[in-house]
Amino acid sequence: MEELWDAVPEFPQVKDLSLDEKPLFDTLFNLFPPVISEYTFTNLFIWRHAYQLRTSRFKKFLLLLSDRGENSFFFPPIGEGDVLECFHMLLQYLEERGIPPKVGRVPESLIAGMDWKGAGLVIEFDQAQSDYVYLTEDLIKLEGRKYHRKRNHIKQFRESFPFQYIPLIPEWISECLRLQTEWCDLRHCEAVPGLLNESLAIKEAFSHFEDLGLKGGAILINGRVEAFTLGEPLNPETVVIHIEKANPAFDGIYPTINQAFLQNEWSGYPYVNREQDLGEEGLRKAKESYFPHHMVKKYIITKG
Template sequence: MVFLGHFRVETSLFDSQSRNGLHSAGDKTAPSLFQPLCKGDAMPLDDFKPLTIEHKDTFDAFFREDPPRISELTFTNLFIWRHKYRPVWCRWQDCLLVLFEPEGQAPFGLQPIGSGDKAKTLGALEDSLISLSSNAVNLVQRADEVFVERFIDPARHTALFDRDNSDYVYRTTDLIDLPGRRYHRKKNHLNRFLKTFAFEYRPMDMEVVECFLDMQETWCQMRQCSEHPDLLSEDYAVYQALTHFEELGYTGAGIQIEGRIEAFTLGEMLNPETAVVHIEKANPEIPGLYAAINQMFCQRAWAGVPFINREQDMGIESLRSAKESYSPDHLIKKYSIRLKG
């Protein structure tokens, strides 16, 4: 998943016609190769079921029991990207197992979550994927370093470092205070914005959500997102996040200037030490606005949380430069797990 790993999403684009068309298609998701709870020692493919909003409580219970480190493993991220990645899931021997079957791509799994035997679950996943597709190169993608060290079998598996999808993690106090020479330019951008613009910071509510949707529709018409599949898919994920704001229960905020929302962001707790920012958008024509929405959201929503995960750069050089410019404390290194031979 990307999964909204963009440090900068400078336009949000989804017109009403495209939204309605993709929404209809999403409600009639292409038949899954998998179907619904995994039983016994085997893992029948027909025990999997497609992800829906009604599954949030189940996923949240697993995440509380076994707090994740990678940004992919929140229900919000899995849900809003479901039309692209077509996730299916089951519970198997006290583990939560999620598989992706993106259209036109080989299926793969995420690392198991829960109190069960994860090494055994990985073996069962291996059997399922092999029986499903001879093209299933990766058993698991986006696995964190701790999972790789503890649960893969070096005699059977190879773990390949995935730099493009590794998560950037920052100290919250750094993003709030912007201390020292390394943040000098960021602080200048923020101060320029504060001195230049009369603005209002708006915590997210349903009124603000409607403003975000209006902004996206206008930008979509400008950028012709319906002609660009990647933009269409990304923007639909944002649309899903906004239209399911109350059910998903994340935290968000926007910056309003002259009665118009010009930036917004959303995030949630990933684990007891870390919040994850899924989306950050701003009008790139307003100087300092990105610096402002970043700093204000951290200060007003996450001041009591030690770390902020701002997701991955996907190998996009401009995103990598932007994320590194904020001096991350560390990376959550991720790996693709493959069978040897």
């Protein structure tokens, strides 16, 4: 652990997030189990270019900076120690560089029990980045009237298309990338920064599939991948689904891959985190249609 820790520069020096840091992040996430969907090494690594992620260390905290000029912000520090001291230092660092000081994606569990106002800091709820968390059993069984439409969509898909669910292995990655390219052509990813960044993240995930220890699933129709999904444990009780993509020509394929992936790979985890809606109405409705058990509320911390 000391050797891994020493490889990270001491604050205010920073370095680009790299694959070499996976053992350090994994160790810290085991010691301090995260609740926010951002906090797996995989998620941080595959989105590192979009967020321009840099790492640093301060005392017993590992620090993460999204270094994007005026839009820069820190993620919550990982570790233990004087949290308020650390937050003040991070906010001051940004302020001294003429950047609006902000620590984002701060979970409610870190907010609770601290006198932020007394410390001269302001808390702002961030609805768009808050995570939707479901009971895994609910999304596998889809029981009751509220899931009637989901069950119908799956039934229609099963009756209409001869398909096969498979656990994802490296041999199928090229097929997944083919589907992703076709999906992007339909959605004009090149013209939409969010979709372009997601496409790059998906390519990163598949390029380092085995190194990252990802688990995936796919639906085959006539020997072709028409849906794929990627996930991993977030903490001992929760799995997080990072990616879910499907050919929209097959009605019902999205709820089918969702159910099959959880049933085949993750039934031992009580909860599933399906990440945030990013303030997009379509995503919000899609996530609400599965009736979340609870939300992981996230906050932005700024100076008063």
